[in-house]
Amino acid sequence: MPFQIPDNIHPSCAPLAWLLGTWRGNGQGDYPTIDGFKFGQEMLFQQDGRPFIHYMSRAWIEDDEGNVVREAAQETGFLRPQEDRTLEVVLAHNLGFVEVWHGEIHADQPRFEIVTDAIARTGTAKEYTGGKRLYGYVEGDLLYAYDMAAMGQPLQPHLWARLQRQ
Numbered sequence: 001m002p003f004q005i006p007d008n009i010h011p012s013c014a015p016l017a018w019l020l021g022t023w024r025g026n027g028q029g030d031y032p033t034i035d036g037f038k039f040g041q042e043m044l045f046q047q048d049g050r051p052f053i054h055y056m057s058r059a060w061i062e063d064d065e066g067n068v069v070r071e072a073a074q075e076t077g078f079l080r081p082q083e084d085r086t087l088e089v090v091l092a093h094n095l096g097f098v099e100v101w102h103g104e105i106h107a108d109q110p111r112f113e114i115v116t117d118a119i120a121r122t123g124t125a126k127e128y129t130g131g132k133r134l135y136g137y138v139e140g141d142l143l144y145a146y147d148m149a150a151m152g153q154p155l156q157p158h159l160w161a162r163l164q165r166q
């Protein structure tokens with residue numbers, strides 16, 4: 001069924017309407033301090049007419065044949081698009097991080113980019129200090145790339161994935 005924009009969507013959220021719904025797909029990850037890996041991921045983006053989108057994600061590590069090896073990262077939070085197309089985001093992670101992000105929703109294309117403004121970590125969380133995310137809607141799929149600065153390393157790719165609407 002083709003994607004339908006909800007009637008009650010807040011005007012601030014309309015430029016992000018392409019995100020709404022449930023997505024499932026696959027990606028790869030890497031970092032200088034760890035071995036490369038493949039993962040599966042499910043994402044949910046929901047709105048209720050107010051000027052925010054609630055986001056939830058869970059991921060699992062997969063082997064080369066696509067079998068589930070173990071559960072992996074989970075994150076949830078809120079996208080708060082503003083009328084001037086700036087985007088505020090707050091996220092909380094099972095890894096013990098909370099983040100405040102800011103960015104921009106692209107004027108002509110279905111994509112947005114956000115960078116971390118502030119990160120707080122619990123006492124036992126790993127040393128994660130910065131992030132940058134790019135999301136885009138390409139040929140009906142959701143593509144994203146996530147760069148992070150952590151473990152004393154400069155900002156560089158940790159994840160990239162492609163998800164299909166369910």
Ligand code: HEM
Nearest residue numbers: 029033034037039041059072073093097126127128150151
């Ligand atoms: C799809 C989501 C993600 C997957 C599948 C994933 C997977 C992994 C894997 C397999 C490792 C290697 C160590 C381990 O097994 O725990 C790792 C390390 C790490 N990840 Fe992720 N990750 C994801 C998202 C994130 C996010 C969103 C952050 C930051 C907010 C993050 C931060 C880190 C850090 C700091 C390390 C430690 C690196 C080290 O110990 O040297 N990851 N990740």
